[in-house]
Each structure stands twice: as structure tokens, then as C-alpha cells.
Amino acid sequence: MKYAGRLAAAAIAGVLSLAACGTDNNTDADSGAPAAGSSAAAGGLSGTINAAGSSAQGPAIEEWKKSFQSANPGVSLNYQPSGSGAGVQAFVQGTVAFAGSDSALKDDKGEPAQADARCKTGKAINLPMVTGPVAVVYNLPGVDGLQLSPKTIAGIFNSQITKWDDPAIKADNPDAKLPSTAIQAFHRSDESGTSDNFTKFLKTTADWPYEPAKAWPAEAKGQGSKGSDGVASSVKSTEASISYVDLAYAENSQLQKAKVANGSGEFVELTPESAAKTVESAEIVGTGNDLKLSIDYATKAAGAYPIVLVTYEITCEKGLSAEDTKLVKSFLTYTASDEGQQALTGLGYAPLPASLLTKVRTAVEAIS
Numbered sequence: 001m002k003y004a005g006r007l008a009a010a011a012i013a014g015v016l017s018l019a020a021c022g023t024d025n026n027t028d029a030d031s032g033a034p035a036a037g038s039s040a041a042a043g044g045l046s047g048t049i050n051a052a053g054s055s056a057q058g059p060a061i062e063e064w065k066k067s068f069q070s071a072n073p074g075v076s077l078n079y080q081p082s083g084s085g086a087g088v089q090a091f092v093q094g095t096v097a098f099a100g101s102d103s104a105l106k107d108d109k110g111e112p113a114q115a116d117a118r119c120k121t122g123k124a125i126n127l128p129m130v131t132g133p134v135a136v137v138y139n140l141p142g143v144d145g146l147q148l149s150p151k152t153i154a155g156i157f158n159s160q161i162t163k164w165d166d167p168a169i170k171a172d173n174p175d176a177k178l179p180s181t182a183i184q185a186f187h188r189s190d191e192s193g194t195s196d197n198f199t200k201f202l203k204t205t206a207d208w209p210y211e212p213a214k215a216w217p218a219e220a221k222g223q224g225s226k227g228s229d230g231v232a233s234s235v236k237s238t239e240a241s242i243s244y245v246d247l248a249y250a251e252n253s254q255l256q257k258a259k260v261a262n263g264s265g266e267f268v269e270l271t272p273e274s275a276a277k278t279v280e281s282a283e284i285v286g287t288g289n290d291l292k293l294s295i296d297y298a299t300k301a302a303g304a305y306p307i308v309l310v311t312y313e314i315t316c317e318k319g320l321s322a323e324d325t326k327l328v329k330s331f332l333t334y335t336a337s338d339e340g341q342q343a344l345t346g347l348g349y350a351p352l353p354a355s356l357l358t359k360v361r362t363a364v365e366a367i368s
Contacts, residue, residue, distance in 0.1 A: 046074030049327045053080075053087020053100030055228040056132045056194050056246040057311040061100065063343050064335050075327060083227065085191025085214045091314055092118050097324040098315035098332075102132065102193020103214065104292035105314060115314065122318025125290045127360055129335055131350035133247040133275035134198055134307040137255040139235050140164060140179070140242075147172045149261040150306075154206035156242060157185055159221045164240060172261075179240070186234045186243035187216045189224025197309035198244045201297040205263070205306070244307070247275070248348030262306040263298040270305045272350035277304035279353055289317055289363035291356070310352075318368055329367040336360045 051061075058081035065077045082090070084101040091099035092114045104126040105111040115124030136153060138146055143164075148156075152168045155161035161168055165178040188195045191214040199217075202208035210217040216224065225234040228245050232253040235241045242258075247270060250257055259267040268274050278299050286292035297306050313335070315328055334340045341351040352360065 044074075045072045045327065045330055047323050047327050048076045048078060049098075049324070049331060050096045051077070051079045051087075051098045051100065052082050052090045052096045053314075054084045054102045054193055054311055055081035056084075056102050056192075056248070056309070057081075057100045057130060058228070059248045059252070059347050060130050060132075060311075060344055060349055063347060064331070064340055067339070067343065068331055068334050072330070075331075077331065081227065083188075083190040083214075084193030084196070088115075088314065091115060091124075094118050097320055097328050098313050100311060101126075101314055102309045102311050103196040104286070104312055115316075119316035119319030122316050123288070123290065124314060125288075125317045125363060126286060126292045126312045126314055127332065127336075127363055128291055128293060128310045128352060128356060129313050129332075129360070130311050130341075130344055131272075131275055131279050131352060132194075132309050132311050133270055133272065133305060133348075133350065134194060134201075134244050134309055135247050135250040135255070135270050136242065136258040136260055136307070137232070137235050137245055137250045137253075138242040138258060139239055139255070140181075141239065143173075143176055143178065144256070146176070146256070146258040147261070147267040148258045149265075149267075150202065150205035151207065153260070154202045154208045156183060157187065157202070157220055157222060158208065159185070172267075181240040184238050184241040185222040186225050186231055186238075186241060187220070187222045188228075188231060189216070189226050191215050193309060193311070194228065194244065194246060197295075198307065200295075201307045204297040246309075246348070247272075251348045260305060260307060262304050263300040264302070266302065268303060268305045270307075272345065272348070274303055274305035275308045276350045276353065277301050278306055278308045279310065279350070279356075280304075282310070282356075284356075284359070289366050291359055291363060315367065317363075317366055320367075325367060329364060332364045332367070333361075336364055 061079045087099035090096045165180045196214045199212040203212050225231045228249045231243050231245045232249040235243050261267050281296045282293045285294045
């Protein structure tokens with residue numbers, strides 16, 4: 001059955017109190033995993049969790065890893081931020097227990113069937129775990145508060161707008177003093193869920209002639225940098241540059257962020273709160289415990305920042321080894337808990353909307 005409906009809005013601070021009430025017995029008897037909303041401590045766990053994928057969620061994983069391993073000193077989490085495409089392939093090949101990906105498994109690439117085959121006795125599921133807003137970052141000394149419409153952004157990244165004083169950029173910024181400098185546009189050189197979401201936004205809202213994909217279209221040209229950290233570093237060190245990167249990396253690198261026009265033409269500053277307003281309108285299009293989302297990049301909601309991604313953990317509902325099942329279920333139970341979600345608010349992420357988080361917790365509980 002296909003799920004539909006709008007997800008309830010989430011306040012960024014203090015929203016995640018769903019599991020604060022309840023029994024003090026917060027340990028799952030079969031898995032050793034803490035119940036959703038409890039402490040990371042699971043007690044008696046040991047082993048190694050191998051995972052790989054999205055560099056966008058790298059800082060989130062590192063934060064979760066610290067708390068989880070502190071509570072479970074016998075567990076080692078080995079996460080390689082190799083990019084969403086590489087992570088999905090590693091999961092399909094069976095070399096990791098879960099993949100981090102900024103895109104759900106893609107039907108047109110046969111990924112769901114490949115992942116199901118890897119799981120053998122069950123289905124692969126997409127579990128949204130955190131909202132990672134995508135910032136349009138730039139390095140243009142003397143120009144603060146840059147505003148860009150989707151059409152202008154598409155022109156820049158399709159190498160049609162090549163100077164900072166192009167009439168299209170002037171129209172978006174009538175009061176700015178724009179230099180005639182050549183634009184240095186950077187994109188991800190590796191397969192990336194960030195690129196996939198960014199090009200979905202462009203395809204939905206502007207005249208973007210290429211199909212959305214994890215791999216950047218060669219015809220659009222520009223300069224490539226590997227990983228979110230590589231993109232942020234390139235913009236930081238290159239004057240007159242522009243790119244797209246997850247908010248966490250933009251803030252860590254202290255990069256300027258452009259205001260982006262949403263579907264109503266309102267130029268919106270990127271904050272966790274403005275990104276959450278777009279996630280509010282996401283639709284669940286997966287079945288059962290597969291929580292694949294469809295995001296409305298053309299949202300007209302007041303104050304909604306339109307370029308967002310929801311980063312997933314992809315794993316088997318059934319079919320992992322007994323050890324991996326216990327460890328992955330315990331770790332994901334923690335990441336979906338109040339404690340795990342609240343740990344992200346200072347890192348440039350937005351916690352999941354409360355109604356979606358409830359479904360994530362139910363799906364994690366079903367891992368066996």
C-alpha cells in the first residue's frame with residue numbers, strides 16, 4: 001500500500017519528546033537494543049559495524065558514534081564517508097551492514113532489486129534519519145546577502161551565466177554591487193546524493209535540461225571536487241566561486257549562503273527551521289517499513305527554504321547476519337531516539353518531523 005499525506009511540522013528545538021514518557025524498561029529483550037527515546041546504552045553489545053556512504057551525514061555519524069561507543073565500549077562503528085553512490089554499491093555487494101545515502105534506492109537504476117537480493121531473506125528499507133539542508137555557498141568578497149532564483153542558479157551551473165554581473169543575477173539583487181568577475185562554479189566529482197537532490201530541485205523549478213542523477217552531468221561543465229568537504233574547501237579557497245553543499249559543511253567552513261527563492265518567489269535564508277518547513281510537505285512513497293520520501297522542491301509555503309535532502313540509512317529489514325542485526329538495530333534505535341536527534345541540532349542539521357520519526361522508530365523495531 002502506498003502511503004500518502006503530509007508530515008506534521010516539527011519545531012527544531014524541543015520537538016522530539018515523543019519517547020520521553022513510558023516505561024523505565026528501555027531494552028529490547030531480543031536485540032539488546034535500547035527502546036526509541038532511551039539512552040544509547042544497550043549493555044553487553046560487542047562487535048564492529050561496517051558502514052559507508054553519504055559524506056553529507058558524516059558529521060552526524062561522527063556525533064552519534066561518540067555517544068553510542070561511549071555507552072557501548074565493546075562496539076566499534078566504522079563508517080566511510082565515500083559518497084552515497086559508493087555506499088549503496090558497498091551495501092549491495094554485502095561489504096557493509098548499512099549504507100548512508102542522501103537519496104533513497106533508485107528504481108531506474110535497479111537498486112531496490114539489487115539491495116533486496118543482498119538481503120536474501122527480506123527487503124531492503126530506506127530509513128530517513130536526518131534532514132540535511134543544501135546550501136548554495138559562494139565566495140564573493142563585498143557581496144553579502146546574495147539572492148538567487150532557481151532559474152538563475154540553473155543558468156550558473158549549466159555554464160550559461162558566466163559573470164557575476166550578469167543581468168539575471170542583477171535582477172535577483174537590484175541593490176548589490178556585483179563585480180564583472182568570472183564565476184567559478186564547483187560541483188561534486190563523485191556520485192553524490194547531494195548532487196541528486198540539487199539537480200532534482202533544478203529540474204523541478206527551472207530550465208534544467210538534464211535528468212537528475214547522483215553523477216554530475218558532464219555537459220554542464222564546471223569544476224569538480226570530491227566529497228562535501230572537498231567542495232567546501234574549494235569554495236573557501238577560490239574567490240568568485242559558487243557551489244552547493246550541505247548546511248553542516250557550509251557552517252563548519254564559515255561559507256556565505258545565498259538566499260534561494262521558493263515556489264512563491266520569496267527569497268528565503270537557509271536555517272534548520274526554514275528547511276523543516278519544506279520537509280513538512282514531504283510525502284511517503286515507500287511501502288511497509290520502506291520510508292522513501294518525495295520532496296516538494298517547488299513548495300510555496302511561507303518561509304520555506306526549498307533545497308533540502310533527507311539523508312537515509314539503507315539496510316535490511318531481514319537478512320543481515322545475527323551479529324549485524326543486533327548491532328545495526330541498536331545503533332539505529334539510538335539515532336532515531338530523542339537523544340540521537342537532539343544531538344544534531346548544533347551541527348547544521350534539522351531533526352526529523354515528529355510524525356515521520358514515529359514511523360522510523362516502528363521500522364527500526366521491525367529489523368530482525
